[in-house]
Amino acid sequence: MENNLILDRLTRIFRDITDNKDLVLTRDLTADDVEGWDSLNHTLIIAEIQKHFKIKFTLPEVLKLENIGDLMDTIKSKLN
Amino acid sequence: MLFVSLEYFIFLPLVIVIYYLLPHRARWAFLLSGSIIFLVSAGVSNLFVVLIVTAISYFSGLLLDSDKKHEFKKLVFIITLVADIGILAFFKYFNFLNDNLSVFLNLFGVNNPIPGLSILLPLGISFYTFQAIGYTYDIYSGNQKAEKHPGVLATYILFFPKLIAGPVERAYNFIPQLYQKIDFDDQRIVQGLRLILWGLFKKMVIGNRLAIFVNYGFNNVREFDGLSLFILIFFQAFHLYADFSGYTDIALGSAKILGFNLTDNFNKPFLATSVSDYWRRWHISLASWVKDYIFKPLSLSIAINRNWGKWGIIYALTVTFVLFGLWHGASWSFIVFGFVQSLALSYEVLTRKIRKKLSRKIPAGIYNPLSILFTFLFVCYSAVFFRANDLKDALYVISNSLNNFADFFSADLIKSHFTGLGFNRWDALVSGSGILLIIATHSSKYYGINEALKNKPVAYRWSIYVFLILAIIFLGTFTSENFIYFQF
Numbered sequence: 001m002e003n004n005l006i007l008d009r010l011t012r013i014f015r016d017i018t019d020n021k022d023l024v025l026t027r028d029l030t031a032d033d034v035e036g037w038d039s040l041n042h043t044l045i046i047a048e049i050q051k052h053f054k055i056k057f058t059l060p061e062v063l064k065l066e067n068i069g070d071l072m073d074t075i076k077s078k079l080n
Numbered sequence: 081m082l083f084v085s086l087e088y089f090i091f092l093p094l095v096i097v098i099y100y101l102l103p104h105r106a107r108w109a110f111l112l113s114g115s116i117i118f119l120v121s122a123g124v125s126n127l128f129v130v131l132i133v134t135a136i137s138y139f140s141g142l143l144l145d146s147d148k149k150h151e152f153k154k155l156v157f158i159i160t161l162v163a164d165i166g167i168l169a170f171f172k173y174f175n176f177l178n179d180n181l182s183v184f185l186n187l188f189g190v191n192n193p194i195p196g197l198s199i200l201l202p203l204g205i206s207f208y209t210f211q212a213i214g215y216t217y218d219i220y221s222g223n224q225k226a227e228k229h230p231g232v233l234a235t236y237i238l239f240f241p242k243l244i245a246g247p248v249e250r251a252y253n254f255i256p257q258l259y260q261k262i263d264f265d266d267q268r269i270v271q272g273l274r275l276i277l278w279g280l281f282k283k284m285v286i287g288n289r290l291a292i293f294v295n296y297g298f299n300n301v302r303e304f305d306g307l308s309l310f311i312l313i314f315f316q317a318f319h320l321y322a323d324f325s326g327y328t329d330i331a332l333g334s335a336k337i338l339g340f341n342l343t344d345n346f347n348k349p350f351l352a353t354s355v356s357d358y359w360r361r362w363h364i365s366l367a368s369w370v371k372d373y374i375f376k377p378l379s380l381s382i383a384i385n386r387n388w389g390k391w392g393i394i395y396a397l398t399v400t401f402v403l404f405g406l407w408h409g410a411s412w413s414f415i416v417f418g419f420v421q422s423l424a425l426s427y428e429v430l431t432r433k434i435r436k437k438l439s440r441k442i443p444a445g446i447y448n449p450l451s452i453l454f455t456f457l458f459v460c461y462s463a464v465f466f467r468a469n470d471l472k473d474a475l476y477v478i479s480n481s482l483n484n485f486a487d488f489f490s491a492d493l494i495k496s497h498f499t500g501l502g503f504n505r506w507d508a509l510v511s512g513s514g515i516l517l518i519i520a521t522h523s524s525k526y527y528g529i530n531e532a533l534k535n536k537p538v539a540y541r542w543s544i545y546v547f548l549i550l551a552i553i554f555l556g557t558f559t560s561e562n563f564i565y566f567q568f
Contacts, residue, residue, distance in 0.1 A: 019433060019436060039371060039375065039376055039379070040356075040379075040393055040429060042380075043379040043380055043382075043383045043392065043393055043396075044383070044389070044390070044393070046380060046383050046384065047383040047384075047387045047389065047392075050383075050384065050387070051387065056384065057384050058384070059377060059380060059381050059384060060221060060222070062380050062384065063221050063376070063377065063380065064221065064222060064223070
């Protein structure tokens with residue numbers, strides 16, 4: 001799956017869970033930059049990503065995520 | 081050695097002078113020796129446990145940061161966790177678990193054969209074991225390199241300003257500071273001294289004064305009813321804040337003079353607009369620790385493996401905050417304190433979207449003050465479980481605090497309730513002014529005393545210093561009242 005497509009789908013998931021309809025995601029965004037991306041919503045986001053992309057993360061993988069770019073790369077590695 | 085003692089005010093200047101005279105390469109050893117003297121002054125037995133915990137962290141850190149196989153590292157991680165938690169549990173929870181086992185066995189007419197232990201809780205054990213666990217976890221999860229120098233790691237764990245009651249400092253914040261060459265900087269020393277002065281003022285003028293009545297009230301709850309209990313509930317919240325934020329300022333100030341920045345534990349907690357906001361403002365170093373090392377791994381592993389949605393978060397919150405409550409002490413009231421926090425946080429998780437919609441409809445000038453008020457009421461009432469001697473006392477205080485409601489509206493009766501708690505006019509004036517000052521600092525646009533005095537004229541700054549010093553001398557309560565958090 002192309003990066004743009006992953007980013008597009010992630011944006012929809014983030015907008016829905018953080019209740020932030022104007023959110024625009026970029027690779028270098030971190031939780032501190034996104035209103036509503038706190039530890040509670042992060043948990044819901046991870047579960048939704050697994051469901052949406054039909055993938056399964058491991059705990060060390062999600063604990064190491066630092067920004068959207070890391071998240072996109074991990075999803076991509078699972079899809080390939 | 082207590083922070084508020086003559087010994088500390090001889091010890092600290094001596095440490096500072098020698099520290100700045102020494103070359104950088106010798107300073108860690110000096111700080112470590114000073115920290116050991118600081119700890120041993122309260123009893124040699126305090127030293128053994130912290131040295132064992134440090135040794136475990138050191139060797140497991142090296143193994144976890146090696147080329148060994150993942151399965152081996154996992155085993156090392158689990159053994160280290162069991163050892164650290166086991167040490168903490170043995171000293172802190174053995175008698176509690178044993179007493180509850182006795183009660184359980186008595187239900188079946190069986191006597192518990194295991195005798196209780198009469199051992200003193202090693203000073204600071206709850207704080208340094210959590211730092212050691214965090215250090216090990218960070219290496220295991222690849223976010224931290226193992227410290228190769230055992231002396232540097234020991235200095236991190238034993239550093240005297242944070243040894244007995246925190247802050248719970250992260251290794252990745254602290255250890256790099258030990259490697260930086262710190263030059264003498266008069267501005268930083270002034271900032272550190274200001275923090276110590278402000279901390280002493282909060283502890284001795286406000287905290288110790290309130291302690292007289294709060295301690296008396298909570299030790300004799302059944303002597304009081306209605307408004308007296310209501311006063312106690314609010315005064316204990318301000319007492320706890322003055323005491324613990326006073327301690328934290330002295331800790332941060334002492335560290336700052338030596339060139340170290342520690343994590344502040346408080347950010348105007350009584351302005352929190354929700355309970356989750358409150359836990360981002362109160363005892364920040366511990367609350368963020370439980371978030372990162374208990375809540376996050378637990379909630380994420382549930383999200384990955386079970387997908388329970390919001391209920392997974394609520395489950396993780398409940399486990400996290402019950403453990404958080406239990407960390408404070410081995411008693412059912414601390415467990416209930418943690419559980420009540422988890423109930424409020426769960427409510428906030430479940431009503432998030434509704435509350436967000438509501439906040440858009442109601443003008444901010446009404447919604448925000450009401451949110452602050454409700455959060456403050458919850459915080460004060462739930463802290464009764466924290467402060468009361470046992471669960472029965474806590475329930476008595478809460479359930480009887482609104483009795484004889486007419487008393488709340490009569491000046492004479494209000495006065496008689498204060499008198500009944502032991503307040504004379506002078507106590508009421510000092511305590512009331514202290515509480516007003518806490519409220520004033522909360523509503524100030526500045527963060528802390530250093531920001532408030534930055535770029536102010538010399539006369540202004542010195543007026544504040546002189547006022548604080550005179551207030552400590554003339555209004556301070558010089559008792560042997562210890563810091564509340566030293567018991568943990």
